[in-house]
Amino acid sequence: MNWFRNSKYRVRSIAQNIALGAAACIALSGCVAADMALDSLSSAAPQVSGKMLAEMSKKGMKAESPVLVRIFKQESELEIWKINQTGRYALLKTYPMCRWSGKLGPKMKNGDRQAPEGFYHVSAGMLNPKSQYYVSFNLGYPNRLESALGYTGEALMVHGACSSSGCYALTDQGVGEIYAVVAKALSSGQDRFQVQAYPFRMTAENMALHKGDPNMPFWRTLKEGYDAFEISRQQPKVSVCGRRYMFNTEFSGGEPRDPLAACPAVSTPPDPQLMAQMDAEKKRVDDAMADGGESSAMSAYVDGGMHPSFRSLLKKDGANKLAARISNTKYPVSRPDAALADPFKEMKKRSGTGTLADAPAGD
Secondary structure, eight states, rough: GGGGGGGHHHHHHHHHHHHHHHHHHHHHHHHHTTTTOOOOOOSOOOOHHHHHHHHHHHHTTTTSSSEEEEEEEETTTTEEEHHHHHHHHEEEEEEOOOEEOSSSSSSOOOTEEEOOOOEEEEEGGGGEEEEEEEEEEEOSSOOHHHHHHTTHHOOOOOOSSSOSSSSOOOHHHHHHHHHHHHHHHHHOOOOEEEEEEEESSOHHHHHHHTOOOHHHHHHHHHHHHHHHHHHHHHHOOOEEEEEEESSSOOEEEOSSSSTSSSOHHHHEEEOHHHHHHHHHHHHHHHHHHTOOOOOOOOSSOOOOOOOHHHHHHHHOOOOOHHHHHOOOOOOOOSSSSHHSOTTTTTHHHTTTTTSSSSSOOOO
């Protein structure tokens, strides 16, 4: 367990990720331009480009190595991670999302326009190279826990174009890169890759800013999985029992069969060093929430979100030109008036930065 040895470095690393927020936003504005090179797209399923292979090599990764995806609604960003030469996950690239719909919180029923939050696992059969939105992959909503809770909905995707009704939409070029990377990993032996979908980057500061939200008990559970990955850079093992996710735990008699029943007896608990660091982070959240400040209410929360880079283009060029620039599929920007609103404006003021902890986590 050598990845747990330097806990002070890990804690400092998480704090540094927060401080890098503004710089990340500037860097992402350059990514947007690169992600709109539609003339390089073809009708064939996308392949890993030479440029991407070079970037992997620079970061000590192989095209065949396993992948993991993280999604953050509030920041409108998607991250793709790969195992590097250390045997741990490292960040390969962060993509700005053009559109997601609904609001912060889990998806519960068909037609609510909610983009889902939770832990999902995507196999090769869930990739669609002939999607109506260029290429896509199905998140697998509802997962076992969501199905047991009676949540409904289907075909919740990560895809191209700037249109969402419960999905996560990127540029065609961006989703093509992601598709190529995950397809290569799946064809090279990875059985399925994990997708972690969060309401926001789950720092103590962001948790405190949302402390009045009724979804907070659910988000505290999501944060356990978030912290396990942040600290260890290993994919958390996800189980479901007691109406919630459980992480990195082995149970007597194998995996729990009923997501709604009480969790069985634990045979092997999570690593104690990992748990100690997670407990320290939990205390930071508790302290931040008890700090006396009030949670920030969302303003102009009409429908979903859009990365600031795309919002700037939408203001400048209008919905039709933006849609044409980011996708060849001719789908209009969904609810452009709502996309122009920044529902997290007041939270950004409260945080004292232009972004809320939106720096990509580094190794």
